Amino acid sequence: GAVVSQHPSWVICKSGTSVKIECRSLDFQATTMFWYRQFPKQSLMLMATSNEGSKATYEQGVEKDKFLINHASLTLSTLTVTSAHPEDSSFYICSAAGQGAIREQFFGPGTRLTVL
Amino acid sequence: EDQVTQSPEALRLQEGESSSLNCSYTVSGLRGLFWYRQDPGKGPEFLFTLYSAGEEKEKERLKATLTKKESFLHITAPKPEDSATYLCARGIREKLTFGTGTRLTIIP
Numbered sequence: 001g002a003v004v005s006q007h008p009s010w011v012i013c014k015s016g017t018s019v020k021i022e023c024r025s026l027d028f029q030a031t032t033m034f035w036y037r038q039f040p041k042q043s044l045m046l047m048a049t050s051n052e053g054s055k056a057t058y059e060q061g062v063e064k065d066k067f068l069i070n071h072a073s074l075t076l077s078t079l080t081v082t083s084a085h086p087e088d089s090s091f092y093i094c095s096a097a098g099q100g101a102i103r104e105q106f107f108g109p110g111t112r113l114t115v116l
Numbered sequence: 117e118d119q120v121t122q123s124p125e126a127l128r129l130q131e132g133e134s135s136s137l138n139c140s141y142t143v144s145g146l147r148g149l150f151w152y153r154q155d156p157g158k159g160p161e162f163l164f165t166l167y168s169a170g171e172e173k174e175k176e177r178l179k180a181t182l183t184k185k186e187s188f189l190h191i192t193a194p195k196p197e198d199s200a201t202y203l204c205a206r207g208i209r210e211k212l213t214f215g216t217g218t219r220l221t222i223i224p
Binding site: 004006032034042043044045046049091093095097103104105106107108109110112 | 210
């Protein structure tokens with residue numbers, strides 16, 4: 001099956017600093033990548049959709065200036081949480097989808113962000 | 117408002133005790149109903165995609181079925197390693213909307 005990796009798997013940072021999370025599709029070219037966040041015992045909430053070489057599309061209520069997304073290649077997307085605050089602490093998960101009319105999304109293992 | 121509702125929220129079964137998980141959705145124009153398994157602290161693992169009413173797919177002890185308004189994930193003779201949260205999601209265009217999941221615990 002398709003493999004998606006994320007790095008780092010967990011990160012602890014001080015309030016006010018920025019954190020970058022990488023998402024890579026290892027064995028297929030992902031035309032679209034998605035970023036989700038998940039709070040404890042809750043489901044996944046889509047934050048944004050990114051297509052290679054174009055600007056990300058953010059879901060309502062997600063601050064685009066706070067959550068910077070770059071999708072520079074067909075195998076790599078990055079999410080940067082800028083000026084992180086404790087309320088940004090969450091589990092961030094990316095997914096990647098290939099081409100086709102109905103495309104399964106394959107998820108990375110997630111990144112646990114804790115902001116002190 | 118489009119919704120994906122899963123029930124029950126949590127389910128505890130004895131090893132070998134078969135059961136079904138439910139996923140219902142309210143939006144027309146469905147483009148795929150997806151089932152995922154998620155273990156604690158990990159990303160979801162893809163299980164099935166169902167595209168049209170009447171479709172069924174199987175994988176080991178799991179079988180997913182789809183009607184016009186709901187999907188079932190049947191688990192037959194489960195084992196402790198089947199314990200996980202099972203998520204369903206409906207696809208509209210390229211996006212997925214997830215339900216809140218069913219937390220399944222299989223007791224040895």
